[in-house]
Amino acid sequence: xxxxxxxxxxxxxxxxxxxxxxxxxxxxxxxxxxxxxxxxxxxxxxxxxxxxxxxxxxxxxxxxxxxxxxxxxxxxxxxxxxxxxxxxxxxxxxxxxxxxxxxxxxxxxxxxxxxxxxxxxxxxxxxxxxxxxxxxxxxxxxxxxxxxxxxxxxxxxxxxxxxxxxxxxxxxxxxxxxxxxxxxxxxxxxxxxxxxxxxxxxxx
Amino acid sequence: xxxxxxxxxxxxxxxxxxxxxxxxxxxxxxxxxxxxxxxxxxxxxxxxxxxxxxxxxxxxxxxxxxxxxxxxxxxxxxxxxxxxxxxxxxxxxxxxxxxxxxxxxxxxxxxxxxxxxxxxxxxxxxxxxxxxxxxxxxxxxxxxxxxxxxxxxxxxxxxxxxxxxxxxxxxxxxxxxxxxxxxxxxxxxxxxxxxxxxxxxxxx
DNA sequence: ACCTGAACACCGTTCAAGT
DNA sequence: ACCTGAACACCGTTCAAGT
Numbered sequence: 001x002x003x004x005x006x007x008x009x010x011x012x013x014x015x016x017x018x019x020x021x022x023x024x025x026x027x028x029x030x031x032x033x034x035x036x037x038x039x040x041x042x043x044x045x046x047x048x049x050x051x052x053x054x055x056x057x058x059x060x061x062x063x064x065x066x067x068x069x070x071x072x073x074x075x076x077x078x079x080x081x082x083x084x085x086x087x088x089x090x091x092x093x094x095x096x097x098x099x100x101x102x103x104x105x106x107x108x109x110x111x112x113x114x115x116x117x118x119x120x121x122x123x124x125x126x127x128x129x130x131x132x133x134x135x136x137x138x139x140x141x142x143x144x145x146x147x148x149x150x151x152x153x154x155x156x157x158x159x160x161x162x163x164x165x166x167x168x169x170x171x172x173x174x175x176x177x178x179x180x181x182x183x184x185x186x187x188x189x190x191x192x193x194x195x196x197x198x199x200x201x202x203x204x
Numbered sequence: 205x206x207x208x209x210x211x212x213x214x215x216x217x218x219x220x221x222x223x224x225x226x227x228x229x230x231x232x233x234x235x236x237x238x239x240x241x242x243x244x245x246x247x248x249x250x251x252x253x254x255x256x257x258x259x260x261x262x263x264x265x266x267x268x269x270x271x272x273x274x275x276x277x278x279x280x281x282x283x284x285x286x287x288x289x290x291x292x293x294x295x296x297x298x299x300x301x302x303x304x305x306x307x308x309x310x311x312x313x314x315x316x317x318x319x320x321x322x323x324x325x326x327x328x329x330x331x332x333x334x335x336x337x338x339x340x341x342x343x344x345x346x347x348x349x350x351x352x353x354x355x356x357x358x359x360x361x362x363x364x365x366x367x368x369x370x371x372x373x374x375x376x377x378x379x380x381x382x383x384x385x386x387x388x389x390x391x392x393x394x395x396x397x398x399x400x401x402x403x404x405x406x407x408x
Numbered sequence: 409a410c411c412t413g414a415a416c417a418c419c420g421t422t423c424a425a426g427t
Numbered sequence: 428a429c430c431t432g433a434a435c436a437c438c439g440t441t442c443a444a445g446t
Contacts, residue, residue, distance in 0.1 A: 017419055028431050030422075039420065096300040099346065101363060106372055113374040127378030132340070132394050139339030142303065159305060168310055170317040174331035189405075190336050197401030201393075221438055232412050234441075243439065 001025070001035060004042050005049045005091075012090040013043070043094050048102025050088045054080045057115055070119035070202075071195055077112050078133050078191055085141045095138055121202060129198045136194055140187055205229070205239060208246050209253045209295075216294040217247070247298050252306025254292045258284045261319055274323035274406075275399055281316050282337050282395055289345045299342055325406060333402045340398055344391055 003025050008016050018039060022029045036042050057073055085092060109130055116126035160175035207229050212220050222243060226233045240246050261277055289296060313334055320330035364379035 019419070030431060033421070034429080093301050096346070097297050099360070101360075106367070106375060110372045110375045113378055117374055123374065123378045124381040126374070127381065128390065128394055128397070132343075132397065135340060135343030135346075136336070139336075139343050142300070142339075156303070156305075163310070168314045170321055170327065170330070171310060171314045174317055174327045177328040177331065186332065190332055193332070193336065193401035193405050194398060195401070196404040197397035197399070200400040200404075201397050223438070235411060237440070
């Protein structure tokens with residue numbers, strides 16, 4: 001039932017419940033349980049359904065021979081995931097709670113690792129890089145939720161800046177940069193940071 | 205109420221409920237609501253209580269002058285957080301769902317940023333490094349849960365290895381290394397990777 | 409003032425009864 | 428075979444009534 005994904009998008013995981021979904025689909029809760037084993041399975045499906053929006057890396061002709069194209073591929077993957085999370089912020093809690101292992105999640109993982117291996121990565125580093133990048137994007141989405149006009153991000157900054165500057169001088173000092181830098185800059189900066197680390201590991 | 209933290213440790217966030225806590229404390233649920241506003245506040249307290257176990261970086265005399273001691277301090281912080289999560293695996297879902305902003309979380313953040321600034325980091329990079337490292341440790345704990353003898357980690361590897369090797373050749377191929385490398389090696393490898401990235405950013 | 413047993417509202421899941 | 432209204436079990440929260 002992809003009606004579940006739409007409902008989660010609309011009202012979030014907390015407000016979501018089976019009666020509401022049944023009502024939305026013009027059926028009863030008991031009928032839902034004939035299609036899925038329970039709410040957990042439904043949420044796992046929602047996660048995988050959202051991940052299914054990520055497009056394959058088909059256009060990846062950015063110099064596999066040059067040995068640096070992996071960076072473009074990894075960046076593309078990270079941006080794709082970020083875009084999906086930005087489009088479906090309400091699935092974030094589901095993604096953070098556990099590792100997605102649905103068919104779409106597996107296909108993405110497989111394709112990303114394959115791309116890195118094609119660029120000369122050993123399997124082990126390729127798998128690690130994929131996991132680390134995914135964790136970064138998800139983690140970043142949690143810390144800096146929503147779009148630039150989102151209230152939560154500014155609320156967090158205000159919270160940090162409202163702290164006692166004597167008790168937390170550096171936290172307050174760093175908070176000023178949170179307002180200065182756009183969320184996009186912050187994200188790309190951290191991403192480059194991780195890619196640099198992968199680059200070094202690859203050379204060994 | 206730190207009885208809540210003990211109860212979450214024992215039975216996990218899903219099994220935890222107010223009646224159980226009330227029973228444990230030989231009181232009624234209504235009385236609980238005289239001390240906290242609700243379950244959410246209680247869970248936020250549990251998170252901060254657990255973070256309170258992290259020791260200050262007092263022994264950080266690893267060459268602030270050399271300009272490379274930041275790496276030891278950052279590694280220590282990451283290992284401290286990892287140790288706490290390993291000791292309290294049941295609080296993981298709470299930590300992943302939202303950014304902790306309790307007093308202990310703030311104190312740790314402040315101290316870490318301060319240490320990096322002392323080692324020459326600009327505020328902005330110091331804050332970003334702290335956040336990235338914390339995200340990595342939490343993300344890694346979700347992917348590789350529990351201790352080496354934990355069932356979940358091996359179950360995940362078995363799941364990956366049991367996949368159709370033709371449909372997911374690289375995922376299955378990489379899974380073999382999951383069994384080979386200990387969880388500790390995997391963690392340290394990814395951590396070094398991120399620290400290398402921070403190192404490069406610092407030089408600019 | 410402080411506490412509590414009992415209730416209220418709600419939600420995941422199941423079942424006896426319909427068609 | 429497939430569906431459903433109603434119930435069951437449970438949990439967060441509140442309240443009228445005790446002391």
